[in-house]
Amino acid sequence: MNRKEAEDYIYKSYMRAEKFQKYGDRDAKKRHPELSKKILEGLSSSPNICITGSKGKGSVANMLSQILMTKFKVGLFTSPHIYRINERFKINGKDISEEDFVKNMETVKKLFDPIIENLPDYTPLSPMALEAALALVYFKNQKTDINVLELGKGAKYDDVNNPIHDYAIINKIFLEHTRELGSSLEExxxxxxxxxxxxxxxxxxxxxxxEVLKILKDKAKEVGVQLKIYGEDFWPDSIKYSLDGMTFDGFIGKKVFRDIKIPLIGKHQVENALLALAASYDIFGDFDLDLVKKNLRNLSYPARFEIISKDPLIILDACINGKSCPELKKSLKELGIKKITSIVGVPDDKDFLGVCNQMKDLSQEIILTKTSNAHYVFTSKQREILRENNIFVRESRDIKEALEMSGDSYPILILGTTSLISESKIYFREKEGR
Structure with a gap:
């Protein structure tokens, strides 16, 4: 098995079944985590922490990994990636090597071949099942002490929920992925x-x-697990913004942790950090605050209000839902930024209307753009729908043309799907000759 064969195997079953899938079907009909349950439970050796929610899962996962690394050898599985799939599998912050990716995928293939080969063409094994298995095999072979696993959009029909996990973190839940998960917040x-x-x-x-909190409390009570809640059991104080990130004090029960700094911007990132800190504090029983502070300061997580240039100011954010925009806008306000040029690359099936509607009051101009990723659909329908909602935009073919159209209208905020973020970062890297 070579590198291409290893990566192709992850999508083999999904691609075979794709033509039988109906776009409007929910995950309950399209996804089959029961197929991977026994294998992923069996691969659960080191203690695992699973993370779900509607936003901020990746930020929490990366912060949690940085904190736990002060004492443990930590496996981290996240998605999506920016440049290459290796980014999804890390140990102590280092991506899986090409050699280990292929070698561990060969082990995964042996485990799943009997399942895939006996499935009807219309029933897929989720790529996330194979990726989660690869992560667990790799972490086991490398003898990690603890693993952090980020779920996808849901939990009930998400294969990444199958590994046995001692702890779980549930980030903010809001109305998103309604086509796949349900049409109401309660669903x-x-x-x-x-x-x-x-x-x-x-x-x-x-x-x-x-209504969400009641559902979570009822479930925790039903299975007899303690639930700790932001704002009740842990909370921040003295929050400060800067172009270099956030500074705050953290309260976990009766303990106070002063002057914590994270190189990510936004009050929501402070909340993410408190979730990670609260879980870590319980896992450790206590922790070396100086080491924790150092590791959090060294956190690197792209496309989360990522400032890629201060002069002129250019910001990247992987935002595809209007519900995520208020935090962006608050961060801009706290930094004294009153007007921006928004470049938006959100596919047709995501919340492009919500994003543009939220950003229009701060935007001197909105420029729609596209990515070259064939899995994402961008059509002129976006401009028509926006015009019907009194939002007037210009269109571009790609990020290069969008930036050329923006001229010198700084600051620039680039919002969109991860493939847009990837293409934007590649463009700026090549422009700088790196």
Missing amino acids: IAHDKKEIIKKGQKCIYSASQAL
Whole structure:
């Protein structure tokens, strides 16, 4: 098996079944985590921490990994990636090597071949099942002490929820992925609550809408697991913004941790950090605050209000939902930024209207753009729908043309799917000759 064969195998079953799938079907009909359950449970050797929510999962996962690395050898599985799939599998912050990617994929193939070969063409094994298995095999072979696993959009029908996990973190839940998860906030919460399972040590939740919190509390009570909640069991104080990130004090129960700095911008990132800190504090029983502070300061996580240039100011954010925009806007306001040029690359099936509607009051101009990723659809329908909602935009073929159209209208905020972020970073890297 070579590198291409290893990566192709991840998508083999999915691609075979894709032509039989109906776009409008929910995950309950399209996804089959029961196929991988026994294997992923069997591969669960080191303690695992699973993370779900509607936003901020990746930020929490990376922060948690940085904190745990002060004492443990930590496996980290996240998605999506920016440049290459290796980024999804890390140990102590280092991507899996080409050699280990192929070698461990060969082990995964032996485990799943009997399942895939006996499936009807219309029934897929999720790529996430194979990626989660690769992560667990790799972490086991490398003898990690603890692993952090980021789920995808849901939990009930997400294969990454299959590994046995001692702890779970539930970030903010809002109305998103309605086509796949459900049309109401309650339906989405009922899907994501399935990360809570009997026998776990503790669950940590971000602040939630009252109806969501009730669903989570009821599930935790049903299975007999303690639930700790942001704003009740842990919270921040003295929050400060700067172009270099956030500074805050953290309260976890009766303990106070002063002057914590993270190189990510936004109050939501402070909340993400508190979720990671609260879970870590319980796992450690205590921790070396100086080492924790150092590792958090060294955190690198692209496309989360990422400032790629200060002069002129250019910001990247992987935002594809209008619900995520208020935090962006608050961060801009706190930094004294009153007007921006927005470049938006959100596919047709995502919330391009919500993003543009949220950003229009701050934008001197909105420029729509596209990516070269064939899996994402961008059509003129976007401009028509926006015009119907009194949002007037210009269109571009790609990020290069969008930036040329923006001229010198700085600051520039680039919002969109991860493939847009990847193409933007490649463009700036090549422009700088790196």
